Amino acid sequence: MTESLLVAAITPPHLIHETVTSMVNIGHPPEPFQLPTPFDRSANIFPEFPSQIVATESEYCGKTCEFDYQHTRFFERGNCEICRCDEECFLYDDCCPDYFILRNQTSVAAPYSCENTSPDIEKTDSSWYYMIRSCTVTSSPGLVQECLDRHSKDWEHQVPVEDAKTGHFYRNKFCALCNNVIVFNNWExxxxxxxxxxxxxxxxxxxxxxxxxxxxxxxxxxxxPSDPTSLRKCTYREESVISSCNVTGKWVFYDQRVVEACERFSHIVHGKYRNVFCYVQQQLRLAVHP
Incomplete structure (x- = not known):
């Protein structure tokens, strides 16, 4: 008797080219097979690893700033966050991958985070903007905790504020205070x-x-806000973004290139993964270990 063993049915389809099906005899191990990797196509076109990263990422997310990659697309574009091609993207950590990687930039901790504008995100499609949600190193632990608190529904924790002098936006008044801003205006x-x-x-x-x-x-x-045009938009993301590989220890395969690409840049995918390489690794794992 035989049965069909579905080994992997992965999305996005360009990263795993087809469903791998193996006919297994009961009581006998399946025949060995080799899973395709995200770099199968780009590695045949670009000799440099940074270009391979950008090419593979652009196949899924689409947008690049200057990188020229004319490969035909045979799949639906992924759910990727907005990326930009300006000097401020280094401050907000929202550069398009080619603008960041091919300029040999190194990732730094950005003071801004993507925040929603409503405590009722389940009830309404609220807007999402970059705001400062961090404190100076000299801030008191109590003030830092108040700034970073994502669970309190108190008005003071929820309402964003604007620095009356510089126009910088803070997630709440505690984030302003821990950055030595004492004169600020609450949002309406x-x-x-x-x-x-x-x-x-x-x-x-x-x-x-x-x-x-x-x-x-x-x-x-x-x-x-008093002037929405002065804010930088972003899209929904979960509180804890997955930014590393093998978080569960159930890898289907190991590819050092995927690890390096996952840890190299930020371009949020599906509101949950740091980039498409962190995402595809999890999808490979889930397909075999649901």
């Missing part, structure tokens, strides 16, 4: 309700309005 609190709660009649401040709406399931809240 916008409230949208299907039916407005009676407690709103007694609200006298943005914080009181916020607290009333937070307790009412028919309402959702958004924070609005």
């Amino acid at each position: 609190t916008q409230l949208i309700c299907k039916s407005y709660p009676s407690s709103l009649k007694e609200a006298r401040s943005s914080e009181e309005i916020y607290n009333s709406a937070l307790e009412d399931s028919s309402c959702y809240i958004k924070f609005l």
